Amino acid sequence: MASLVRHVTIDCADAYRLAQFWAQVLDGKVGDDDNPGDPEALVVSSGVSLLFIQVPEGKTVKNRIHLDVQPQDRTRDEEVERVLALGATLVGDHRTPDGKGWATLADIEGNEFCVERSAAERIATESSTATA
Structure with a gap:
């Protein structure tokens, strides 16, 4: 059996804030157990799930x-x-x-x-x- 993409993961500076933005774009929902300051946050939508992971380095x-x-x-x-x-x-x-x-x-x-x-x-x- 082949692998499936579970979700797309995106490195970021503020996981919860970025998840809130993408939840609005995708008409999705930030995970119930995700809160401001958490190092990761999940957005579930009808099309795709996005996982945001806080990392120390910025986008360059x-x-x-x-x-x-x-x-x-x-x-x-x-x-x-x-x-x-x-x-x-x-x-x-x-x-x-x-x-x-x-x-x-x-x-x-x-x-x-x-x-x-x-x-x-x-x-x-x-x-x-x-x-x-």
Whole structure:
């Protein structure tokens, strides 16, 4: 039998604070036994579980792995605005005039992630391309 990914683990400076941010992004929940000041905190959501581990060293280079977030009930652009309001920052805008592309953001500790088009937006773009 093959292995399964149990959760994605992210090193950070403040595990509980970063978990709270990602719980809001993913409409998830911080573990019931996780509290401010804990060296680790778990976020459980319908898509993926994220485990945040406090480490002494800070982030110094670009992530070697990152998360791609796809909104479920809003557009990519609405999701970008929502997540920016939660405290993320825009790192790179790769959205194109034809509606394709993505936005690269950084969370409150500088970890990069991308916001992609929703499934509905992908279908709409494919449909308009097929009829053109």
